[in-house]
Amino acid sequence: MSDPFVVVGGDAAGLSAASKLRREDPDREVIVFEKGQWVSFAHCGTPYFVKGEVESLTDLLSLTPEDVAERGIDLRRGREVVAVDPDARVVTVETPEGTREQPYGDLLVATGARAAQGPFGTMDRDGAFTLHGMDSAAAIRALLTPPAEFAVEDLGGDDYLDAERAARYGAMEPPERVAVVGGGYVGVEMAEALDAWGLDVEVFQRSGTVLPGFGAAIGERVEDHLKAEGVEVHCDTPVDALLGEDRVTGVRVGENRIPADMALVGVGVRPNTELLNGTGIDRDDRGTVVVDRYGRTSAPDVYAAGDCATAFHAVTGQRAWVPLGLTANRAGRAVGTTVAGEPTPVGTTAGTAAVKAMALEAGRTGIIDHEAAREAGYDPVSETITAGSRSGYYPGGSETTVTLTADRGTGRLLGGAIVGRDRAAIRIDTVATALEGGLTVAELERSDLAYAPPFSPVWDPVLVAAKVLGGSL
Amino acid sequence: MSDPFVVVGGDAAGLSAASKLRREDPDREVIVFEKGQWVSFAHCGTPYFVKGEVESLTDLLSLTPEDVAERGIDLRRGREVVAVDPDARVVTVETPEGTREQPYGDLLVATGARAAQGPFGTMDRDGAFTLHGMDSAAAIRALLTPPAEFAVEDLGGDDYLDAERAARYGAMEPPERVAVVGGGYVGVEMAEALDAWGLDVEVFQRSGTVLPGFGAAIGERVEDHLKAEGVEVHCDTPVDALLGEDRVTGVRVGENRIPADMALVGVGVRPNTELLNGTGIDRDDRGTVVVDRYGRTSAPDVYAAGDCATAFHAVTGQRAWVPLGLTANRAGRAVGTTVAGEPTPVGTTAGTAAVKAMALEAGRTGIIDHEAAREAGYDPVSETITAGSRSGYYPGGSETTVTLTADRGTGRLLGGAIVGRDRAAIRIDTVATALEGGLTVAELERSDLAYAPPFSPVWDPVLVAAKVLGGSL
Numbered sequence: 001m002s003d004p005f006v007v008v009g010g011d012a013a014g015l016s017a018a019s020k021l022r023r024e025d026p027d028r029e030v031i032v033f034e035k036g037q038w039v040s041f042a043h044c045g046t047p048y049f050v051k052g053e054v055e056s057l058t059d060l061l062s063l064t065p066e067d068v069a070e071r072g073i074d075l076r077r078g079r080e081v082v083a084v085d086p087d088a089r090v091v092t093v094e095t096p097e098g099t100r101e102q103p104y105g106d107l108l109v110a111t112g113a114r115a116a117q118g119p120f121g122t123m124d125r126d127g128a129f130t131l132h133g134m135d136s137a138a139a140i141r142a143l144l145t146p147p148a149e150f151a152v153e154d155l156g157g158d159d160y161l162d163a164e165r166a167a168r169y170g171a172m173e174p175p176e177r178v179a180v181v182g183g184g185y186v187g188v189e190m191a192e193a194l195d196a197w198g199l200d201v202e203v204f205q206r207s208g209t210v211l212p213g214f215g216a217a218i219g220e221r222v223e224d225h226l227k228a229e230g231v232e233v234h235c236d237t238p239v240d241a242l243l244g245e246d247r248v249t250g251v252r253v254g255e256n257r258i259p260a261d262m263a264l265v266g267v268g269v270r271p272n273t274e275l276l277n278g279t280g281i282d283r284d285d286r287g288t289v290v291v292d293r294y295g296r297t298s299a300p301d302v303y304a305a306g307d308c309a310t311a312f313h314a315v316t317g318q319r320a321w322v323p324l325g326l327t328a329n330r331a332g333r334a335v336g337t338t339v340a341g342e343p344t345p346v347g348t349t350a351g352t353a354a355v356k357a358m359a360l361e362a363g364r365t366g367i368i369d370h371e372a373a374r375e376a377g378y379d380p381v382s383e384t385i386t387a388g389s390r391s392g393y394y395p396g397g398s399e400t401t402v403t404l405t406a407d408r409g410t411g412r413l414l415g416g417a418i419v420g421r422d423r424a425a426i427r428i429d430t431v432a433t434a435l436e437g438g439l440t441v442a443e444l445e446r447s448d449l450a451y452a453p454p455f456s457p458v459w460d461p462v463l464v465a466a467k468v469l470g471g472s473l
Numbered sequence: 474m475s476d477p478f479v480v481v482g483g484d485a486a487g488l489s490a491a492s493k494l495r496r497e498d499p500d501r502e503v504i505v506f507e508k509g510q511w512v513s514f515a516h517c518g519t520p521y522f523v524k525g526e527v528e529s530l531t532d533l534l535s536l537t538p539e540d541v542a543e544r545g546i547d548l549r550r551g552r553e554v555v556a557v558d559p560d561a562r563v564v565t566v567e568t569p570e571g572t573r574e575q576p577y578g579d580l581l582v583a584t585g586a587r588a589a590q591g592p593f594g595t596m597d598r599d600g601a602f603t604l605h606g607m608d609s610a611a612a613i614r615a616l617l618t619p620p621a622e623f624a625v626e627d628l629g630g631d632d633y634l635d636a637e638r639a640a641r642y643g644a645m646e647p648p649e650r651v652a653v654v655g656g657g658y659v660g661v662e663m664a665e666a667l668d669a670w671g672l673d674v675e676v677f678q679r680s681g682t683v684l685p686g687f688g689a690a691i692g693e694r695v696e697d698h699l700k701a702e703g704v705e706v707h708c709d710t711p712v713d714a715l716l717g718e719d720r721v722t723g724v725r726v727g728e729n730r731i732p733a734d735m736a737l738v739g740v741g742v743r744p745n746t747e748l749l750n751g752t753g754i755d756r757d758d759r760g761t762v763v764v765d766r767y768g769r770t771s772a773p774d775v776y777a778a779g780d781c782a783t784a785f786h787a788v789t790g791q792r793a794w795v796p797l798g799l800t801a802n803r804a805g806r807a808v809g810t811t812v813a814g815e816p817t818p819v820g821t822t823a824g825t826a827a828v829k830a831m832a833l834e835a836g837r838t839g840i841i842d843h844e845a846a847r848e849a850g851y852d853p854v855s856e857t858i859t860a861g862s863r864s865g866y867y868p869g870g871s872e873t874t875v876t877l878t879a880d881r882g883t884g885r886l887l888g889g890a891i892v893g894r895d896r897a898a899i900r901i902d903t904v905a906t907a908l909e910g911g912l913t914v915a916e917l918e919r920s921d922l923a924y925a926p927p928f929s930p931v932w933d934p935v936l937v938a939a940k941v942l943g944g945s946l
Contacts, residue, residue, distance in 0.1 A: 350920075351921070394526070425925060426923065429903040433903050437916070439909065446909065451825075451826075453521060
């Protein structure tokens with residue numbers, strides 16, 4: 001019997017792979033090492049737990065450890081894999097009982113990513129957070145809850161929770177003024193969540209608009225909306241440091257010190273791949289594990305999937321790093337199938353993402369940024385339009401802004417973004433599907449999209465954008 | 474100078490063509506003959522006018538005759554074109570001053586379609602209606618309004634309205650019980666509208682489910698919802714006749730007489746092409762004008778577009794007749810461009826449609842029906858799944874049912890339908906775009922669709938359906 005399929009990391013990619021392999025090959029031994037306590041939880045749901053729309057951390061668990069055990073997966077929590085030896089085919093695991101070696105037949109590195117700290121040292125002082133993982137979400141909600149109303153059990157999460165940290169924050173007086181450092185997805189979603197608690201929220205964004213990956217027009221509309229709802233937004237305003245000794249007292253922007261009694265840092269993520277140091281397994285300059293179309297690394301029978309691995313971009317065909325949930329789930333599932341004996345590509349990514357910003361919904365996909373497009377060899381042209389989400393006479397519609405980018409030479413659609421209040425984010429799927437199909441702008445314009453007064457005007461905003469962009473090519 | 478561009482019919486296709494030509498070739502004379510008074514109105518909005526969500530008929534006008542005149546279009550209302558002579562290049566027009574002949578350089582037949590009467594003779598007795606055109610919508614709302622609250626001016630529509638008919642209905646006591654004959658789009662939308670007035674509504678559908686074009690699974694869910702909301706739905710129940718002499722008293726189903734004091738007949742539409750009798754211009758056995766990819770009929774310089782003309786199907790490439798708004802607008806616009814000197818294909822149709830059924834939204838596209846698929850040379854396989862519209866932990870989601878159909882041999886996606894309460898209808902655009910791109914089920918499954926807890930789970934319902942269908946191929 002072959003050595004087990006060893007998976008490092010018990011989240012989306014890791015458990016998708018483990019589950020799929022067990023379904024396809026029920027006799028194969030599968031061991032999953034998870035360094036923390038939490039497994040298979042919905043990262044993207046944590047802002048809504050902080051906000052309070054999701055009541056309990058337990059609601060965010062896709063699978064409990066018991067569910068995982070029922071699938072016949074040997075899940076070992078609190079076990080960190082610290083080294084890999086591809087020649088000997090073993091991994092080194094730190095356990096409470098000491099360091100152990102575990103042989104593998106196939107190995108999947110699914111260690112994910114961690115929140116970047118930048119120069120901010122969020123763990124150095126109280127009231128400074130990143131939002132990455134269930135325990136940081138728990139600590140934030142504990143801090144926001146007045147001590148008289150706080151009970152650690154209300155957070156949910158049973159014994160996986162870092163109850164000590166949560167209880168310590170639960171005993172503190174809630175903040176009144178919070179600095180959100182970074183205006184990307186996490187910053188925008190957390191601005192909504194923190195505003196809902198009645199805090200004074202200030203967002204600091206290094207570049208010229210929030211949600212820079214969505215292009216300037218969409219970012220500006222989100223910025224305007226946040227401001228209209230009472231969130232202060234400062235663009236072109238990089239934060240240089242957090243202030244305060246034991247507890248956050250503010251942020252420093254150049255010479256200016258802006259007071260705040262909480263700071264939420266959302267400045268991106270970094271892949272967790274230090275366990276591969278010294279293995280010779282290919283990583284890019286960011287540290288991301290370089291994989292082929294089947295998720296295979298440069299070492300035999302070693303795979304990587306999810307936020308720690310590269311993926312192929314649906315538009316450029318080149319390697320890209322887009323740490324997002326669907327990509328991780330899909331890649332994990334494909335690796336499980338491949339390890340079971342049926343080689344299955346992990347699929348491509350178009351960087352499709354959606355975000356809620358209070359009453360607005362925004363989506364993006366593909367390549368919107370002209371510099372990125374030129375780097376990939378395209379001659380980019382973009383147009384932005386605003387059109388109604390419904391027939392003008394039907395109540396409840398919303399102005400919907402769409403940016404589309406295409407290659408001038410071939411007319412091929414490269415990407416797009418959208419924002420509005422009414423069914424806006426989900427419309428980005430039309431653009432994402434067009435990218436998968438390699439459609440030109442003219443082909444997108446000819447697509448027979450749905451028209452019904454309550455949902456869409458005769459010319460859907462995406463079609464209007466295609467029409468206008470087609471005229472500019 | 475060439476003879477004018479003559480357009481027969483002042484609605485979506487006709488005015489799109491006329492407007493586009495005037496923009497591209499401002500010197501060309503354009504004459505539009507419209508037999509009625511209304512031009513360029515939103516057919517699809519009439520159920521919502523009846524319901525009362527749209528206040529005034531005037532709200533449903535896309536362009537007023539004054540707007541049309543401003544575009545330099547010579548619009549002549551109340552003028553019916555009754556004959557075409559392609560050899561002499563003239564049309565015969567009935568005017569209040571008698572019959573006239575009008576020469577044309579290019580001719581567009583954009584006469585649309587009319588509501589089928591079946592055996593029902595809806596104009597023979599009071600209280601029996603089809604819903605086709607502004608005057609029937611006005612008459613229905615007049616009848617639904619209690620006489621004490623009725624004022625013909627409240628209907629809007631100024632002097633285009635058939636005020637005499639509206640006033641006559643406005644003086645009648647409102648009905649209490651209405652029979653809706655036909656459970657297609659019009660039947661379902663009107664069931665919602667009539668229910669909103671507090672009427673007892675019974676829908677009679679000839680085939681096994683309402684919305685037969687959406688497939689059985691979607692139709693059954695809509696049926697269940699209508700019933701739960703208090704609408705009686707009778708499937709497999711063809712109505713044989715309307716009852717009553719001067720006023721509707723019920724409907725007859727076989728030997729059964731079901732009382733009703735209003736009947737709404739929605740049993741399809743028929744193309745208006747009698748003006749081409751004797752011209753030799755090709756029409757199919759339904760009477761639809763047969764056109765090529767540029768909207769050209771078999772006669773030189775005679776075009777047809779919109780609900781009176783065929784279109785090419787996006788999936789089969791064969792001629793089809795799918796009288797829908799976007800197809801008409803797009804074809805008209807293309808004909809205008811072609812007549813201006815830049816030959817432009819009218820585009821294809823996938824039969825994409827969406828419909829609101831009270832709290833449900835449904836959409837469909839392409840070929841779902843197996844018999845139709847086999848006729849087009851495919852070996853159809855379908856799967857239906859139900860999945861959440863949002864991450865399970867995020868409030869406000871809805872069970873979303875998706876049917877996808879594909880060709881077993883090639884894996885090519887042929888069509889699909891969807892129903893749910895939360896952003897369901899608009900998701901059909903993903904499937905429609907996949908059809909435009911000729912995607913296989915595997916390619917659709919690999920598409921990088923948006924994931925964000927408030928809008929979509931990691932695996933969008935469309936992806937879940939593709940995954941399951943892929944497993945059955």
